[in-house]
Amino acid sequence: MDLDLIGDLKRIVGDRWVVSERESVMDYLLDETPDVVRPKPSSCVVVVKPCSAEEVSKILKLANERKVTVYPVGGRTGLVGGSIPTRPGIIISMERFKRIEVDNENLMATLGAGVTLGDLISAAEEAGLSFPLHPGDEGAFVGGLVATNAGGARAVKYGVMRNYVKGVEVVIPTGEILQLGGKLLKNNTGYNLMHLIIGSEGTLGIITEVTLKLYPQMKHSLTLIAPFNSRRDAIGAVPKILQSGVTPLAIEYVELDEILKSAEHLNEKWPVERGFSQLIIILTDVSEDALYSQAEEIESLCKENGSEELVVAETREEQDRILRIRSNLYTTLKPDVCDILDVVVPPNRLAELIDIIEELGVKYGAKLPVYGHAGDGNLHAHIMKVDGRPPEYFEEVKRKIYEASVKLGGVISGEHGVGKTRIKDLGLVLSGKEIELMREIKRVFDPNNILNPGKVIGEA
Amino acid sequence: MVKQVPDIERVRFDVETGRLDRSSAEGITNPFDLNALEVGVQIKERLGGRITAISMGPPKAESTLRDCLARGADRAVLLTDRRFAGADTLATSYTLACAIQELGDFDLVICGEKTLDGDTAQVGPEVAEFLGIPHVAYVEEVRAFDRERIIVGSDVGRFHYVYELRYPCLITVTKDVNVPRLPTLRDKIRARRAQIEVWDAERLSDVAELNRFGLKGSPTTVVKVFTPISSRRRGVILEGDAGEIADRLFDILKEVGALRIEGE
Numbered sequence: 001m002d003l004d005l006i007g008d009l010k011r012i013v014g015d016r017w018v019v020s021e022r023e024s025v026m027d028y029l030l031d032e033t034p035d036v037v038r039p040k041p042s043s044c045v046v047v048v049k050p051c052s053a054e055e056v057s058k059i060l061k062l063a064n065e066r067k068v069t070v071y072p073v074g075g076r077t078g079l080v081g082g083s084i085p086t087r088p089g090i091i092i093s094m095e096r097f098k099r100i101e102v103d104n105e106n107l108m109a110t111l112g113a114g115v116t117l118g119d120l121i122s123a124a125e126e127a128g129l130s131f132p133l134h135p136g137d138e139g140a141f142v143g144g145l146v147a148t149n150a151g152g153a154r155a156v157k158y159g160v161m162r163n164y165v166k167g168v169e170v171v172i173p174t175g176e177i178l179q180l181g182g183k184l185l186k187n188n189t190g191y192n193l194m195h196l197i198i199g200s201e202g203t204l205g206i207i208t209e210v211t212l213k214l215y216p217q218m219k220h221s222l223t224l225i226a227p228f229n230s231r232r233d234a235i236g237a238v239p240k241i242l243q244s245g246v247t248p249l250a251i252e253y254v255e256l257d258e259i260l261k262s263a264e265h266l267n268e269k270w271p272v273e274r275g276f277s278q279l280i281i282i283l284t285d286v287s288e289d290a291l292y293s294q295a296e297e298i299e300s301l302c303k304e305n306g307s308e309e310l311v312v313a314e315t316r317e318e319q320d321r322i323l324r325i326r327s328n329l330y331t332t333l334k335p336d337v338c339d340i341l342d343v344v345v346p347p348n349r350l351a352e353l354i355d356i357i358e359e360l361g362v363k364y365g366a367k368l369p370v371y372g373h374a375g376d377g378n379l380h381a382h383i384m385k386v387d388g389r390p391p392e393y394f395e396e397v398k399r400k401i402y403e404a405s406v407k408l409g410g411v412i413s414g415e416h417g418v419g420k421t422r423i424k425d426l427g428l429v430l431s432g433k434e435i436e437l438m439r440e441i442k443r444v445f446d447p448n449n450i451l452n453p454g455k456v457i458g459e460a
Numbered sequence: 461m462v463k464q465v466p467d468i469e470r471v472r473f474d475v476e477t478g479r480l481d482r483s484s485a486e487g488i489t490n491p492f493d494l495n496a497l498e499v500g501v502q503i504k505e506r507l508g509g510r511i512t513a514i515s516m517g518p519p520k521a522e523s524t525l526r527d528c529l530a531r532g533a534d535r536a537v538l539l540t541d542r543r544f545a546g547a548d549t550l551a552t553s554y555t556l557a558c559a560i561q562e563l564g565d566f567d568l569v570i571c572g573e574k575t576l577d578g579d580t581a582q583v584g585p586e587v588a589e590f591l592g593i594p595h596v597a598y599v600e601e602v603r604a605f606d607r608e609r610i611i612v613g614s615d616v617g618r619f620h621y622v623y624e625l626r627y628p629c630l631i632t633v634t635k636d637v638n639v640p641r642l643p644t645l646r647d648k649i650r651a652r653r654a655q656i657e658v659w660d661a662e663r664l665s666d667v668a669e670l671n672r673f674g675l676k677g678s679p680t681t682v683v684k685v686f687t688p689i690s691s692r693r694r695g696v697i698l699e700g701d702a703g704e705i706a707d708r709l710f711d712i713l714k715e716v717g718a719l720r721i722e723g724e
Binding site: 224225268269271272292295296299309310311312313314315316317318 | 467488489491527639641642643644645646648649652
């Protein structure tokens with residue numbers, strides 16, 4: 001690493017916050033991307049830990065001047081290699097951006113990019129409010145959740161990250177600090193750059209602070225588990241639930257084999273050992289009576305679709321256990337996963353997609369575990385290793401699942417993003433003109449292509 | 461035996477008065493009691509029989525009994541009366557034991573090892589003493605049971621005991637004894653509409669002395685409740701030459717009472 005550069009970085013953030021020793025740098029090179037598809041990280045990097053937008057601005061100005069590549073990292077929970085430094089350069093870790101300010105009157109929170117999802121949930125609760133979304137790993141940073149427009153469970157009722165973000169402070173690659181949006185529920189003043197930043201996966205700017213919408217605390221909630229004997233029956237119930245007028249906070253689809261393994265992995269017990277497929281449905285309401293009348297409506301729809309008896313978790317402990325086991329599914333599968341796909345289709349086409357995946361599994365003799373956010377039409381299909389290695393059919397099956405999703409009116413990523421691993425399949429969804437426009441946008445923000453280059457839209 | 465307790469994760473505790481603000485969080489079924497009910501349900505599944513859930517508490521504790529009905533109890537009795545209020549563990553156990561007597565013949569009384577709010581673990585064994593039946597506390601495994609007896613493993617810290625008890629008897633169970641099952645939605649909805657039997661003090665007049673209920677029957681008085689403030693280790697770095705450091709260290713140790721010089 002260039003010693004001059006390290007010296008300059010130390011002058012900006014202080015000696016203590018620049019890490020260049022190989023062993024310490026190693027911790028910042030990887031995220032949760034499966035090893036088979038993970039891009040190879042460059043270890044010729046220096047990690048810098050600024051604590052203000054001004055410091056980030058100085059680092060980016062310096063990098064832009066010297067044409068040094070910069071990689072912003074958060075909680076490193078991404079699944080598509082989005083934060084992996086693929087070239088020598090600077091890693092900017094946002095771990096010191098920990099400010100939390102909850103505004104009860106406006107039902108909003110302003111948070112430093114390094115606040116974790118777990119911290120955010122607790123802070124909202126302590127203030128008597130709630131942050132309903134649950135994009136998986138609670139160690140994820142808020143900055144990353146916004147940069148990737150994360151989704152996860154509990155997005156059916158109030159939407160994904162984009163629906164929560166009201167303001168963003170971002171430092172663009174040329175060093176200017178922009179305050180986009182604010183504590184506003186309406187804002188039609190010019191092009192909406194904030195929404196361009198949301199989901200840009202750290203390629204257009206480094207998010208330093210965000211303002212998120214919170215909701216009143218959910219007074220009553222319960223979690224239902226409906227066991228079905230087939231994938232099709234379970235998925236088929238979802239559009240009926242959505243049409244009924246009852247909008248659950250979450251409708252998750254899991255399969256018994258995998259969820260039992262996930263529970264075992266955590267040394268916990270999954271409450272329902274019946275059926276092949278299960279729907280996990282989380283409901284919230286202001287009164288318990290209203291909640292149970294919703295539950296009864298859902299029960300009759302599930303039963304019409306072949307569900308066995310539903311079970312209900314009412315206590316916080318029991319509901320948390322269900323969510324914890326559900327959130328652990330990927331962690332359990334990960335050692336044997338070649339890739340976790342993140343396809344999304346219109347919710348009413350999900351059953352067809354599942355059928356196609358099932359057929360592909362039979363045709364190739366492949367195990368393709370699936371689970372996902374059924375209420376959003378978002379499915380995670382996994383292509384598994386065989387004898388510890390990627391099978392020959394790996395790329396072919398992946399491509400076929402992508403093609404099927406696109407044919408059903410879907411796209412290749414609902415929430416994980418494109419990062420590095422999905423660039424080669426981008427052409428399945430985006431037209432040449434769209435990619436060209438995106439590259440132009442990137443050039444406007446980042447004329448020297450220093451920020452997270454080669455991600456999302458690849459190289460021109 | 462079950463109890464409704466405040467959701468300990470949400471309830472506010474007033475450090476000044478030492479009281480729980482019970483209105484600050486909704487009541488939940490004492491988690492250990494769900495393990496107790498699950499033991500009962502598993503026995504019932506194999507041997508048949510009927511489970512009666514019994515609780516002493518304010519009228520809102522009905523929801524806990526409904527929870528028990530949903531999870532496999534056949535009958536639910538709530539002991540609620542102003543005269544029961546202010547009871548310590550002795551008066552509580554006396555009242556519950558009287559109610560169990562009033563219910564008639566029974567084989568096995570099961571309760572959680574303790575409650576989240578009281579944390580005494582006394583009520584179960586005291587009830588057994590009032591009833592004059594054998595009892596084992598801290599049961600963490602039910603090894604076997606049939607129509608005559610039950611064999612349980614009990615954890616009391618350094619030792620693990622295995623007991624064989626003949627009915628009627630009482631056990632208190634830990635969280636390790638099982639994982640309580642979730643109720644079906646059907647059973648939950650049925651239980652929400654079920655009638656809960658409510659018994660007042662008079663109802664027990666045939667088997668009990670009424671002046672042994674509630675505050676009157678409670679010899680325990682709470683003088684003060686306080687939360688011990690935990691002090692953390694503080695590191696001090698002494699600088700200077702060895703002699704100076706030794707002197708300073710000597711003074712500090714005297715100051716904090718770690719060292720006392722005879723005659724001073």
